Amino acid sequence: MNIDLASTSDINAIRSFIKDNWAPNHIFARDADFFEYEMTDEGTVNFVVAKNELQQICGLVGFTKSKKQINEANLFLVILCVLPEYAKQGLSFKLINKCIELTSGSVNTVGAAPSVLPLYKLLGFQTGYLKHYFWLNPELNSFELCQPGEKQFVQVQDTGEFVQVSNVLEEEFCSLSTERRDYETFVKRYLEHPTYEYLLYLSKSKDGLIVAREVSQGQAKALKVIDYFGDNAKLTGALIKLTSVAVGQKYEFIDLYVKGTEDTDVQNAGFDIIDTNGDVVIPNYFSPFVMKNIQLTYATRDESLILMRGDGDQDRPS
Numbered sequence: 001m002n003i004d005l006a007s008t009s010d011i012n013a014i015r016s017f018i019k020d021n022w023a024p025n026h027i028f029a030r031d032a033d034f035f036e037y038e039m040t041d042e043g044t045v046n047f048v049v050a051k052n053e054l055q056q057i058c059g060l061v062g063f064t065k066s067k068k069q070i071n072e073a074n075l076f077l078v079i080l081c082v083l084p085e086y087a088k089q090g091l092s093f094k095l096i097n098k099c100i101e102l103t104s105g106s107v108n109t110v111g112a113a114p115s116v117l118p119l120y121k122l123l124g125f126q127t128g129y130l131k132h133y134f135w136l137n138p139e140l141n142s143f144e145l146c147q148p149g150e151k152q153f154v155q156v157q158d159t160g161e162f163v164q165v166s167n168v169l170e171e172e173f174c175s176l177s178t179e180r181r182d183y184e185t186f187v188k189r190y191l192e193h194p195t196y197e198y199l200l201y202l203s204k205s206k207d208g209l210i211v212a213r214e215v216s217q218g219q220a221k222a223l224k225v226i227d228y229f230g231d232n233a234k235l236t237g238a239l240i241k242l243t244s245v246a247v248g249q250k251y252e253f254i255d256l257y258v259k260g261t262e263d264t265d266v267q268n269a270g271f272d273i274i275d276t277n278g279d280v281v282i283p284n285y286f287s288p289f290v291m292k293n294i295q296l297t298y299a300t301r302d303e304s305l306i307l308m309r310g311d312g313d314q315d316r317p318s
Helices: 008-021 032-039 091-102 114-122 170-174 183-191 232-249 263-267
Strands: 002-005 047-051 057-065 075-082 107-110 126-129 131-136 162-165 199-203 208-217 220-230 253-259 297-300
Touching (some): 057 091, 091 107, 091 114, 131 232, 131 263, 199 232, 208 232
Antiparallel strands (some): 126 297, 131 253, 162 199, 199 208
């Protein structure tokens, strides 16, 4: 068996393997252009594949990168899929270990099935669940996209620290002093996305940048926080800005999945945390829409790393 980075000649076989063994209608299987955008970089393919003696794929794992150069990047694993007869031979472990060998950065995953977390623990990963925060628009009397429960929310006064921008220059992004992404992968992920339009809000002092995306069902709208870069202390102001936007745009709610920030950085903006046993429902899935709370898992080899919905494949078309 050979385990190595995929080449462009493997793309058709990878897409067929995903269709046959992961999900028949997965966007990677049905949309060649989106696969190329999401999983290739200038002739390289962001998959590790295992092939048997007949050169047939028997397992694979994809990844997205925080930096263009793989040997320095944090990798975020997606679609770990192994044929059953090879799973018994420990192929899943071997695929993940190959990814670890590829980079001096951290290997991580967001949104893996809970049943897979023990596998990551055996490989030395820290595992858990992202915290899920939400804010409900106090100016609305009825809600179609969520089940609000009884808690009353208020809007914290916006100081005007964050302003909406349509572009972020390289020197502005670099001034954020973030290790979470380099500028090239930021541009590809958020400024050049072929399907989604992201909302960007940058602090006037250029030390905080929040990324959000509008979602809707029928005429009702909400706002998802996708990513944040910069000084964690500025996250509060960024979220307050979004609540101001939400009131003006009549968004029903704002929500945020995150690991690695202080609770107060989020709660001081008026947000609360989802109680999975409570009566509040803030849906994560909109395509198709599912009125259900979703817990997102994580596994990481760097416990200090901040993880959000924008890492991995938790915000891509389905």
